[in-house]
Each structure stands twice: as C-alpha cells, then as structure tokens.
Amino acid sequence: MVSNTTALVWLRNDLRLLDNDAVYAAATTHKHCEFIVVRTPETWRNHDWAPIKWSLYHRHLQTLADDLAERGYQLQVHTVTNFSESVDCVLKYAKQVEASSIYINREYPVHEMARDKRLAEKAQAANIELITCDSQLLVAPERIQSGSGSYYRMFTPFFRAWKDELTKAGVPRPYQRSVLEKRDSCKAPKIDDSVPEDLPGRCRNSEDWPVGEAKIRQRVSDYVRDKASAYHKTRDVPSEPGTSKLSPYWEIGAISPRIAAHFLQKQSPEFPAGLSEGMHTWLSELAWREFYQHLMFHVPRLSKHKPFQQETDAYPWRDDQDHYNAWCEGRTGYPIVDAGMRQLAATGWMHNRVRMIVANFLTKDLHIDWRLGERWFMQNLIDGSFPANNGGWQWSASTGTDAVPYFRVFNPTRQSEKVDPKGAYIRTWVEELAEVPDKHIHEPHGWLKQHDQNTTYPAPIVDHKHAREIFIANFKQVKNG
DSSP, X not given: OOEEEEEEXXXXXXXXXXXXXXXXXXXXHEEXXXXXXXXXXXXXXXXXXXXXXXXXXXXXXXXXXXXXXXXTOOOEEEEOSSHHHHHHHHHHHHHHTTEEEEEEEOOOSHHHHHHHHHHHHHHHHTTOEEEEEOOSOSSOGGGOOOTXXXXXXXXXXXHHHHHHHHHHHOOOOOOOGGGSOOOOOOOOOOOOOOOOTTOOOSOOOOTXXXXXXXXXXXXXHHHHHHTGGGHHHHTTOTTSOOSOOOHHHHHHTSSOHHHHHHHHHHHOTTTTTTOOHHHHHHHHHHHHHHHHHHHHHHOGGGGGTOOSSGXXXXXXXXXXXXXXXXXXXXXXXXXXXXXXXXXXXXXXXXXXXXXXXXXXIIIIISOOOHHHHHHHHHHHOTTOOHHHHHHHHXXXXXXXXXXXXXXXXXXXXXXXXXXXXXXXXXXXXXXXXXXXXXXXXXXXXXXXXXXXXXXXXXXXXXXXXXXXXXHHHHHHHHHTO
C-alpha cells in the first residue's frame, strides 16, 4: 500500500533510475518522492578523484537531472565541503520537504560507512526513517560466508559461493524508471561540469565516453551480444577492443551490475551456469569487482592504506623520485610499460592487462611503494574505483589477499612479447618506436643505436634480472620475520 507521505532519495554513486533499489522502494511505498545529490569536492580530492572521472560524473549527472525533469521531478543538487557536511545537508532538506523517510543504497569503504552511520543516528533523532538498500552489488557482503563463518580470503572459493548465491536467490528483473509516477515535466537544473584546475590528473575530457542510462545500457547489451563470447581470447590483447570498457559506469553507478547479469541471463536460462567460456570469464571479472568490495566491508584497514598481509608493511620500499617520475611519464625504457603509462595520461584509461604489467614493474622492478602507484592510478583513471584499484595494486605487489606470490615477478619484456607480439599497442602510444621492426620492438635499444636513430627514447632505467633478485630476497626476509 502506498503511503501519502514524502520519501527523499539520496543518490550517491548510484546515479541511475533504472534498476535502483532505493528509487524503487521509495516510489512504491510513498506517494511523493524527492531526489537529492550532494557533491563533496574536498572529500573527492582527498579520495584522489581523477579530473576525467569528475567530468564523467557531472556529465552523467546532467542526464539524470534531465531524465527526472522529464518525469516531473526536479533533482536537488547541493555542494558542501565533505562527507560530514553532506549528512547535515540531506537532513536539512528532508525536514524542508517534510520527508518521513530517507532512502539510500549502501557503500562499503570505511569513510562511506561512517557517513551512513552518522546519517542513521541523526535521522533517528529527527524521527525520520532511514531505509538502506543494496543495489551496488549482485550479492551483498553478509550473504556470503566461508565454512568457518568468516569471509573468503581467496577468490576461487568466493567465486564459487558467489555463483551459488546467484543460483539460489536468482537475478531480479531490473527495475524500470517507469516505477516513478509520471508528472508534468519541469525544468532540470543546469549542472556545473567544470573540472577544478588544481586536480593533479592529466586527462580532463570525458567526451569520448557517452553518458545517459539508455546509451550505457545499450553498450552493455551490445557487448554481451557481440563480444563477450570471445572475452577469454581477447581480454589480454591491448591492441584489440576486447574488453567492455564499462568499468567507469559501474564506478559512478550509472548502471547496476544486475543489468549485466540480466543480459547474460538472456544468453543462458541456467545462469550463472551454461554460459560460454568467454561469458563465464567476463562474469568472473564482475565477481572480482564484488570480491574487492566485500573485502573493504570486512577488513577496514584496507580503507586506511594498510596492506592485507600486515607483515608486508615492513618491506623496505625505495624512495626514488626520479624513477617514480620516469614511471609516471612513460620513460622507463621498457616499451610496454611506457605505452601503458602514456595511454593513461592521454586517455584516462589503461588496458587491464597492461595495468598489471606496469603495477608489477613499479613494485618489483623499481621497488617503489604500491601506495604511490595506487594513488597515481586514482588521480588519472576514469574508472578509479578505490576497492578495485586497491585490490589490484595489492595483488601486483604481493601484499594483498589472494595476491600473486612474491616470487612471481613479471618480466616486462616477456609480457610485452606475449600480449603485443607485433608491437601494435606499443607503436600506438610510443611514437619514438614507430619505425622499429617487429623483431626488435620489445627491446628496441640495440636496433636504435645500430641504425643511428635520432630518438629521445630512454635506455632501461633498471636491469630487470638484478631488480628481481633484490625484490625476492627482501620480500622473503620480510615474510620470514
């Protein structure tokens, strides 16, 4: 039964009307709904939001405001300094519109959970009901437990349990925005999408990334239908468009993961069973995303820049600003590393396989603290997700849960030969190597010297074999106490 009361929906990193549990619950329980977004630029800076992510967020926010206005709802967009002030802002507006309830979707890092705890306490004191929904994940953290009643520390058993939970609970059909009662259209607010000049990231323009729920949902549908079946073959080839490039939209909540599951379900009625190898592999990537979200929920120190394997905090990371700068700028002398870092600087995105290679290089060849790389990625990536980025960096540095063993050190040259055999990706991003033959593209320095090429491309800044030996020896000492 619909109550003749007002609900306030506070949208955070769930900028969508389609398949949004908070929107659905509010619209089906209350006759009147209001919507609010509270921007927190100081907190975003502290969380290292990239300029291009800032741009994408605000461009998409405008489409959300337009969609709401079309249905007769004016999105309230407020700006305060930080998370703490956002709670007071929401409560003030809730009282202004005489809302009996506030609806939110949960978020899992420490600061976000602390913010929502404060909201719950203040809402209760104001006699306003707080309804918390789970719409950011396919499976909420409390729904998966190991045999010992704890959380899973290894991905493979987590993935198995995660799929079992999907099988048992099923995947609800995504909620349509039509759940909102249509009213006379109104004027949408004009969203200021200018990017602050003082943000450190290099790429600031997100125009290559379409926004709006309809366009994004179509991208999901097209990818699942046309490309996901080959994902297991193409995902490690950076010169090919084999990955979905949907991660920026997961991060700001422009679409829900249930949308992806729904399209996969169309491919196999037995979902999550019965998928092709490529689609199953892509599903595992969605599970990795949720695995890292679950870890944030269960292990608060991960939100405080601490390693999962606590003893590894004693590793003697090097403070070498020159080497760090060379890595950031794509001047290491290792073509695949430099190509990845230059792609990041130019586009705000980097191929996933190359992310692993450059992260491994920073930590295990240059022996530089993974937290510096983690921060650089966050400051530059359009899909900068704190849980996934933290998990990926700790995986590469061998400090995280279910991380690559410390003695497994990627050889950047062999990796380059494996994922970019003809150097197509390298030549795209390292223009100095455009004329280098395929045979020499992964180790071009001898060829460049022999042919008197007038190039500024640097020699390798570190000897991989020697660096590998030092890293393994140091890490072994740390692990053995």
